[in-house]
Amino acid sequence: MAPRKKLKGLVAATITPMTPDGKINLPVIRQYVDYLVNEQNVKNIFVNGTTGEGLSLNIQERKQLAEEWMCQGKDKLDHVIIHVGALNLPECQELARHAAAIGADGIAVIAPFFFKPTNKDELIAFMQKVASEAPEVPFYYYHIPPLTVRVEELLDGIKAQIPTFQGVKFSDTDLLDLAQCIHKNETGEFEFLYGVDEQLLGALALGANGAVGSTYNYLGRQTNLMLQAFAKPDLALAQQYQFLTGEFLNFVIKLGFGVAQTKAVMTSVSGIPMGPPRLPLVAASSEFIIKAKAKLDSIVWPNGD
Numbered sequence: 646m647a648p649r650k651k652l653k654g655l656v657a658a659t660i661t662p663m664t665p666d667g668k669i670n671l672p673v674i675r676q677y678v679d680y681l682v683n684e685q686n687v688k689n690i691f692v693n694g695t696t697g698e699g700l701s702l703n704i705q706e707r708k709q710l711a712e713e714w715m716c717q718g719k720d721k722l723d724h725v726i727i728h729v730g731a732l733n734l735p736e737c738q739e740l741a742r743h744a745a746a747i748g749a750d751g752i753a754v755i756a757p758f759f760f761k762p763t764n765k766d767e768l769i770a771f772m773q774k775v776a777s778e779a780p781e782v783p784f785y786y787y788h789i790p791p792l793t794v795r796v797e798e799l800l801d802g803i804k805a806q807i808p809t810f811q812g813v814k815f816s817d818t819d820l821l822d823l824a825q826c827i828h829k830n831e832t833g834e835f836e837f838l839y840g841v842d843e844q845l846l847g848a849l850a851l852g853a854n855g856a857v858g859s860t861y862n863y864l865g866r867q868t869n870l871m872l873q874a875f876a877k878p879d880l881a882l883a884q885q886y887q888f889l890t891g892e893f894l895n896f897v898i899k900l901g902f903g904v905a906q907t908k909a910v911m912t913s914v915s916g917i918p919m920g921p922p923r924l925p926l927v928a929a930s931s932e933f934i935i936k937a938k939a940k941l942d943s944i945v946w947p948n949g950d
Contacts, residue, residue, distance in 0.1 A: 649783065652724050652751070652812070652836050654872065655865055656689040656857040657681055658696035660908055661710060663920035669706050670920055671713045678717045680915050685865030689724040689855075690714060691753065691814070694787070696859040696904060699728050701923045704736060708743050715747050723750075726857075729775065730755035730787060738778045745779035752776075753785040753814055756793040765798045769806055776807045783811035785838075790817040797825040800835070814857050816840030820847055827852040842868075843894045846887040849875050859907045863914040864890060867946050885947045896940045900933050909934050914941070 662670040662677065681687045692714050693699035693707050702710070711727045718725050727749045729740035737754060744752045754775050762768040776784040784807060788796050796813055803810050812835040815823055827837055839848035842858040845868070861868055871886035897906060908919040909929035921928040 649750070650723060651854070652689060652726075652783075652838070653855045654689065655687050655855060655861045655868055656691050656724070656726065656838060657685070657687045657861040657865060658691045658694050658857055658859045659714065660859070660862060660904075660911055660919050661693075661697045661699075661702065662918065663923065665920060667921065667923055669702070669710060670918070671709060673917060673919075674710075674713045675717045676917055677915075678714070678721055680917060681862070681865065682721050684915070685861065685863070686869050687861050687865040688722050689726070690718070690722060691726045691857045692728060694728040694753070694755075694814075694857075695789075696862075696907060697728070698904060698923055698926070700731070701926075704739065707740060711740075711744060711749065712747055715749065725749055726751040726753055726785060728753045728755070728787060730757075732757055732759055734771065734774055737775045741775050741778040741782075745782045749782060751783040751785055751811060752779055753787045755787040755789060758789075762793065765794050768793055769799065769803065772810075773807050776809050780809065782809060784809040785812050785814055785836075786810070787814045788816060788840075790819060795819070795822045797822050797829065800826060800829050804834075810835070812836030812838065812854070814838050814840050815848075815853070816857075818844060820844075820851060823848060823853065824851045843887075843891045846871065846875065846883055849883075860890065860894070862907075862911050864893075867948070870946075870948055882947060889944050889946060893941055893944060897933075897937050900936060905929050906933055906937070910937055910941070913938050 662673040664670045727744040729737050729752050731737045741752050836854045839853045839856045842860045845856050871883050874882035905922040905926045906929045912919045
């Protein structure tokens, strides 16, 4: 495999723009890429994941989105990671082959969550069958804790079974598991990208390489400043950014916050129409949109925004 640029820093979990009648809105993606790069200073993306409603899309839609992100991101984005997870193995394999064919910088797979793997050997066997369909593409495991085993259990000898294994999108609040993973990763062979935006600073302190999250679509600039403060190191300043991100998220979570509400916030902040979510999700209420916008506008960030 050719040498590659290490994936670090922020990775935006992209939203899937949709038209009012619920079709994917591909023409919006060019503007979306430019917004992430120029306004949020985010140059890595994670496509067709939870935030992107990937598992509510059909195979053709997922391929079209992957192609459009690759096309519009050419010479602008550093890494395009395509989530290829599905509830059945053949679809995962088809999406993995497609991602490889269009030149994706990485693929990621979530554990199946209807018929679930019951132990690490079953999970690794599933991942190996997917990864082998894209033998030149870095492979990331997308970890959501209710669906699977602890990540630390997976790492021993995993390169022998999945030679392209590159790291983990770690969407869990279990920092003990994350710490054990990083402790085992003494050579820095793997990348650990944290997926709980409101706890990112804690993960950075443990040695996470970066983060994948939905808030980096519209709070990427502020979170990048948190990363800079942490690297100086200026822990007090980094804490201010983390606390303020948490203040916003704590507020909207109490109102009811999910993919639909994320689409509404992104539309409000960026001015790019993200459209409604796909059923069974329903669009954010006008009351939510008003309250969330007012809350975000009221926050005074350390950089003066």
